[in-house]
Amino acid sequence: MKTNYLRSALLLIAATALTTAANAQKPGKKTAFNSYKNHDTFDGKGRERIQTDWQGKTYQMELANNKLVALAVDGEIIPSTKWGEYSTVIAAIREQIRKDKIQAKKDQAQAKRDQEQARRDQQQAKRDQEQAARDQQHAKAEQEEAERGQQQAKRDQEQAAKDQLQAKRDQEQAARDQEQAKRDQEQAHLDQIQAKRDQEHAAEDQRLLKQMTSDLVADHIIPNEEVLHELSFNGEELIVNGEKQPDSVFKKYSKKYPRFAQGNTSYENGKKQFNGLHIHRN
Known part of the structure; x- marks a missing residue:
């Protein structure tokens, strides 16, 4: 156990040095969680490495299979005998990470649904335009047929008028569908911008x-x-x-x-x- 703790502590020290150097090169970077990594190692243990500023302190920790194996606060390695003193803040940090993962997954799912809806609206607008073109062609054929007889022409003209009105309605609907698809895309873009602003604030x-x-x-x-x-x-x-x-x-x-x-x-x-x-x- 001591060997694993010392090895993890050395890894935390190295991570601290690398993070400090990276932040020195990028003074304008502002993030709630400086870094979070979750991966499997060659020994088959799920590893989590977390570094974050929390309640005025910088916490760095490493977990293996959900168990704490190393902890540093403001760059100082904390011995395992004192880990219990930090159990509450560690639990709060991990809970925040869990909530952020869930929210990110929900946001991605919603963005995907919005994109799919916009695609369906565009397809429907195209179908409406094609239908409008067919209606116009049909109206023209009815008008030509009307020339063969006055009585038939009258009925055909009335039908043609109805078809033209429907064609106009279809075109107007197609225009509304296109406009709605455009608004949906713009709203999705605004939502992404707002999410970024909220994180920066x-x-x-x-x-x-x-x-x-x-x-x-x-x-x-x-x-x-x-x-x-x-x-x-x-x-x-x-x-x-x-x-x-x-x-x-x-x-x-x-x-x-x-x-x-x-x-x-x-x-x-x-x-x-x-x-x-x-x-x-x-």
Whole structure:
């Protein structure tokens, strides 16, 4: 067991160095989960390697067959005797990864359904156009037949008028089907753009929260980052761990973090459950 733990710990150290170098080359990269890998190794064990920023700390872990075999926090290797202290946050991280996988699968399935519906709409529009062309040809044949007799011509003309009206309706329907197919494609594109924006906003909010927590420690409002349990911030007040901050502190943080002050920002980090960061913007 010690050999496996040491081997996994060495792998985590190497992964830490590689990730640090990669982030140094790409300073603009902002992601909720820095990296996640799930693969089978030569020994037949399913391996998971996770690195993420969570509640102001960087966690790196490796699991084999759903069992923790190595753990590092902020680059420090944690011995197996202390893993129990991190069981709650590890469970929360893994649960978030599970939910993200499920949501990603649902989004992919919905995107596929939207594409298939758009394809069917285009095919229907084509069939409607072809039907309209056939209706027009039929109307012409009826008009030619009408020339053979007045009485027959009258009936044929009436039928031709009806066919032309139907042909017009078919053309209008075909145009509506094409327009609907276009709107469906545009909506699918907008949904993809919105999903990307939501991910970027979430990553930026987490980065700003971490920076703001560091400022609270530097300004001696809280002794360290770990004791920040509750935060409320809006255009009127700043409350940290249930205590309303002086007006000077409120103005300083409002100026530095307008993204939080202009909305209705709340953050809760309970002992039993991670409630996370919530921002409601007008």
